[in-house]
Amino acid sequence: MECGIIGLPGSGKTCLFTALTGSPAVHSGGSNRPNIAVAAIPDPRLTVIAGYIEPRAVTPASITFVDIPGNDPGAGATKSGPLLAHVRQVDAICEVVRCYDGTDAQRDVIRLEEELVLADMAVVEPALDKARRTARTGLAEAKAKVAALEKASAVLGEARPIRTVTDFTPGEDAIVRGLGLITAKRMLYVANVSEDDLAGESSSARAVRDFAAANDGEAVVLCALLESELAELDEADRDEMLEGMGLSEPAIGPLARGVCRLLGLRTFYTVGEKEVRAWTVSETATAPEAAGVIHTDMQRGFIRAECYHVDDLVELHDEKSIKAAGRLRTEGKSYHVRDGDIMHMLFNV
Numbered sequence: 377m378e379c380g381i382i383g384l385p386g387s388g389k390t391c392l393f394t395a396l397t398g399s400p401a402v403h404s405g406g407s408n409r410p411n412i413a414v415a416a417i418p419d420p421r422l423t424v425i426a427g428y429i430e431p432r433a434v435t436p437a438s439i440t441f442v443d444i445p446g447n448d449p450g451a452g453a454t455k456s457g458p459l460l461a462h463v464r465q466v467d468a469i470c471e472v473v474r475c476y477d478g479t480d481a482q483r484d485v486i487r488l489e490e491e492l493v494l495a496d497m498a499v500v501e502p503a504l505d506k507a508r509r510t511a512r513t514g515l516a517e518a519k520a521k522v523a524a525l526e527k528a529s530a531v532l533g534e535a536r537p538i539r540t541v542t543d544f545t546p547g548e549d550a551i552v553r554g555l556g557l558i559t560a561k562r563m564l565y566v567a568n569v570s571e572d573d574l575a576g577e578s579s580s581a582r583a584v585r586d587f588a589a590a591n592d593g594e595a596v597v598l599c600a601l602l603e604s605e606l607a608e609l610d611e612a613d614r615d616e617m618l619e620g621m622g623l624s625e626p627a628i629g630p631l632a633r634g635v636c637r638l639l640g641l642r643t644f645y646t647v648g649e650k651e652v653r654a655w656t657v658s659e660t661a662t663a664p665e666a667a668g669v670i671h672t673d674m675q676r677g678f679i680r681a682e683c684y685h686v687d688d689l690v691e692l693h694d695e696k697s698i699k700a701a702g703r704l705r706t707e708g709k710s711y712h713v714r715d716g717d718i719m720h721m722l723f724n725v
């Protein structure tokens with residue numbers, strides 16, 4: 377799963393990126409290139425499972441963060457073209473809003489939102505022109521495309537993001553999705569506050585939270601500078617610093633949970649002596665689709681899954697007892713994965 381980090385210049389994107397991923401930024405301030413690195417999703421259930429299974433390795437699920445440099449807003453949407461191409465590919469977007477120095481956060485959020493609408497228009501309008509020309513040949517497919525793009529164009533024309541459209545037909549939705557429109561993606565708004573406002577009581581932080589709530593997004597309050605300092609410490613020092621600041625965990629926790637909620641993701645686990653591992657899948661995923669996240673061969677040759685829940689393990693301690701208690705389920709191709717399932721995929725290729 378990929379999450380793009382966007383925001384106006386100097387909002388703290390690269391600072392947050394290094395804090396979340398623990399990787400130094402190769403490209404910073406004024407660069408034209410994105411930074412890309414992976415962050416593990418903290419998951420207390422993994423520790424619980426590993427306590428019973430005692431594997432040689434524990435592998436959390438992960439999010440790939442793409443830190444996209446802020447462009448000069450005065451330059452308009454065309455200049456940011458190559459940069460925004462990276463944003464078109466991600467699954468979700470974190471928008472960092474500067475709240476640490478009393479700048480007008482609400483104005484900034486609205487300004488960036490307008491930029492993104494313009495960037496999407498720059499994609500939709502030429503696509504619509506082309507579709508209209510093709511539609512003259514009378515092809516039904518082209519006509520459907522025109523209808524979808526006209527709907528998208530009208531929404532953007534009202535300065536509204538595509539994600540507010542609720543009446544796309546599945547066909548229209550697929551056409552629009554194919555364009556990688558930025559305003560169609562789910563948004564997590566990050567209020568980057570100062571160290572003195574970790575609870576996010578300032579008017580800037582409140583403006584971000586209100587904006588997120590009004591726009592069907594998630595909001596997280598954090599101090600990117602503090603988080604990047606935390607990321608450099610070893611575990612003991614980090615826990616001490618967190619406690620001193622009155623924080624219960626580093627920001628990757630609430631941020632990853634926010635992204636998972638936005639994208640409707642569920643976590644399932646595979647377990648064995650060698651490795652206990654967490655995987656994320658969409659909430660609509662069937663057992664073969666979940667197997668496909670592990671390996672495409674597993675999906676292709678999926679036979680069935682043997683499955684139980686983390687809660688069964690906590691109650692009964694091992695698979696033998698789970699089986700004896702009749703809690704080891706056999707699930708077929710139409711099974712919808714539940715959050716917290718532990719799955720053995722049986723497949724044949």
Ligand SMILES: Nc1nc2c(ncn2[C@@H]2O[C@H](COP(=O)(O)OP(=O)(O)OP(=O)(O)O)[C@@H](O)[C@H]2O)c(=O)[nH]1
Nearest residue numbers: 385386387388389390391405406445446476600601
């Ligand atoms: N006081 C304070 N300063 C911060 C915070 N976050 C970022 N900064 C400062 O803001 C400046 C810009 O931070 P960056 O993370 O490079 O900003 P950016 O959004 O990546 O900027 P561009 O890549 O140029 O678009 C740096 O000097 C940071 O030290 C914060 O939480 N508090």
Ligand SMILES: [Mg+2]
Nearest residue numbers: 390404405445
């Ligand atoms: Mg940067």
